Amino acid sequence: MSSQSHHGTVLVSGAGVAGPLLAHWLDRAGFAVVLVERAAARREEGQNVDVRGAGREVLRRTGIEQAALAAHTTEEGTAFVDERGRPRAVLPAAQGESDGATAELEILRGKLSGLLLDLPAERTERVFGDHVTGLDDHGDGVTVTLASGDVREVDLVVVAEGVGSRTRDLVFGGDPVRPLGMYCVYVTIPRTATDDRTWRWYNALEGRSVHLRPDDTGTTRALLNFLSPTRGLADLDPAAQVTVLRRVFRDAGWETDRVLAALDGTPFHFEDLAQVHLDRWSSGRVVLLGDAAHCASPVSGMGTTLGLTGAYVLAGELATAHARGRSHTDAFAAYERRLRPLVTRAQDLPPGTPAVANPRTAWHRQALWTGVRVLTSRPARALGGLTGRFTNPPADAFTVPDYPDLPARAG
Numbered sequence: 032m033s034s035q036s037h038h039g040t041v042l043v044s045g046a047g048v049a050g051p052l053l054a055h056w057l058d059r060a061g062f063a064v065v066l067v068e069r070a071a072a073r074r075e076e077g078q079n080v081d082v083r084g085a086g087r088e089v090l091r092r093t094g095i096e097q098a099a100l101a102a103h104t105t106e107e108g109t110a111f112v113d114e115r116g117r118p119r120a121v122l123p124a125a126q127g128e129s130d131g132a133t134a135e136l137e138i139l140r141g142k143l144s145g146l147l148l149d150l151p152a153e154r155t156e157r158v159f160g161d162h163v164t165g166l167d168d169h170g171d172g173v174t175v176t177l178a179s180g181d182v183r184e185v186d187l188v189v190v191a192e193g194v195g196s197r198t199r200d201l202v203f204g205g206d207p208v209r210p211l212g213m214y215c216v217y218v219t220i221p222r223t224a225t226d227d228r229t230w231r232w233y234n235a236l237e238g239r240s241v242h243l244r245p246d247d248t249g250t251t252r253a254l255l256n257f258l259s260p261t262r263g264l265a266d267l268d269p270a271a272q273v274t275v276l277r278r279v280f281r282d283a284g285w286e287t288d289r290v291l292a293a294l295d296g297t298p299f300h301f302e303d304l305a306q307v308h309l310d311r312w313s314s315g316r317v318v319l320l321g322d323a324a325h326c327a328s329p330v331s332g333m334g335t336t337l338g339l340t341g342a343y344v345l346a347g348e349l350a351t352a353h354a355r356g357r358s359h360t361d362a363f364a365a366y367e368r369r370l371r372p373l374v375t376r377a378q379d380l381p382p383g384t385p386a387v388a389n390p391r392t393a394w395h396r397q398a399l400w401t402g403v404r405v406l407t408s409r410p411a412r413a414l415g416g417l418t419g420r421f422t423n424p425p426a427d428a429f430t431v432p433d434y435p436d437l438p439a440r441a442g
């Protein structure tokens with residue numbers, strides 16, 4: 032490897048969660064980094080994300096665990112409510128580092144991304160408002176063409192562009208995105224007196240649910256979920272999406288109208304819930320990271336943990352390969368070998384997801400409430416292994432490796 036650093040230059044595409052953390056650790060290990068983000072500025076969007084087990088350990092090693100804890104969303108648990116807002120089943124917040132629907136380290140996605148982008152990265156050049164349009168992996172390096180016309184000669188390219196990554200598709204082709212049959216619409220709305228510190232989850236039947244969650248910035252994070260066999264709605268323009276949502280959630284009851292009213296003039300994020308499945312995460316000098324490689328979907332509760340853990344492991348393997356005179360091919364293989372089992376477990380969602388949590392009939396909704404009450408009862412929790420699959424994502428199923436070639440302390 033050559034260029035600005037004797038470790039070589041790595042172009043990281045995507046400054047969400049995994050991209051900035053990787054940039055920081057590579058920079059800390061001595062690589063030169065170019066971090067390219069399609070958006071014109073930092074993306075503040077997104078709602079609550081969970082950081083569990085291995086992801087939490089990575090934040091600890093990075094030195095920002097306490098800052099992330101201080102930015103907790105303040106959510107205290109989940110209440111499944113009926114049309115009148117009465118709690119019918121309750122999931123308490125996490126007691127440990129991995130369990131529960133509300134994780135102990137739960138933070139707004141935009142805040143976490145901001146913390147990661149604020150990490151020192153002296154050898155990192157940041158390019159916002161640009162994106163990759165061409166890649167030529169010529170064996171000795173990669174020639175990267177950006178939409179601005181800029182051409183970069185780098186040693187390696189890491190694609191951390193999230194679930195809909197276009198650079199991934201440029202290199203790997205195929206169609207690795209597997210929709211789960213549900214749309215999720217995120218919008219931030221004004222807080223009212225009825226909003227408390229609980230995630231209030233209202234099943235409106237017909238495969239619809241409405242969620243109101245507290246945040247630490249004085250607003251309320253609303254989520255509209257609906258099952259649909261029709262794909263492509265996420266590609267419609269916002270006005271058409273609002274029309275769809277008004278039709279789908281008409282007469283849904285509870286506080287739904289308040290959320291629908293907020294859609295006019297407020298930016299919202301309309302997502303077709305999906306996973307990404309690929310047989311391999313690297314090709315030549317290009318490697319995938321985070322959701323672009325293996326999105327498990329927000330319903331897994333593991334996307335951010337996987338992105339953080341993967342970034343640290345990839346940085347560690349690249350630093351190790353450099354220190355021991357091994358190739359990037361070895362590093363990419365070791366990264367995938369280590370992370371793949373955790374990803375496979377995280378992508379293995381409980382049976383019936385997401386339909387079970389978004390019932391079509393009153394009978395199924397009653398069964399869901401009863402199921403939650405049983406799973407969270409004292410005897411069931413004592414059986415951990417039997418119920419854990421439904422309440423605890425597998426974030427503890429991974430021991431974060433020690434990498435002697437990654438400097439332990441910042442600076």
Ligand SMILES: Cc1cc2nc3c(=O)[nH]c(=O)nc-3n(C[C@H](O)[C@H](O)[C@H](O)COP(=O)(O)OP(=O)(O)OC[C@H]3O[C@@H](n4cnc5c(N)ncnc54)[C@H](O)[C@@H]3O)c2cc1C
Pocket residue numbers: 044045046047048049050067068069070074076077078079080081140161162163191192193194195196197198217300320321322323328329330334335338
């Ligand atoms: C706007 C947004 C809101 C989200 N909200 C939630 C949420 O509420 N709950 C939840 O569980 N998960 C949410 N996620 C997903 C969550 O951030 C990820 O599952 C997880 O943190 C792993 O992050 P990542 O870095 O792999 O991908 P992401 O966080 O998706 O980051 C990918 C980044 O790449 C950028 N990008 C995309 N294409 C290109 C390109 N061609 N060139 C350069 N840059 C590109 C994107 O703008 C984005 O900044 C959201 C993601 C986004 C982008």
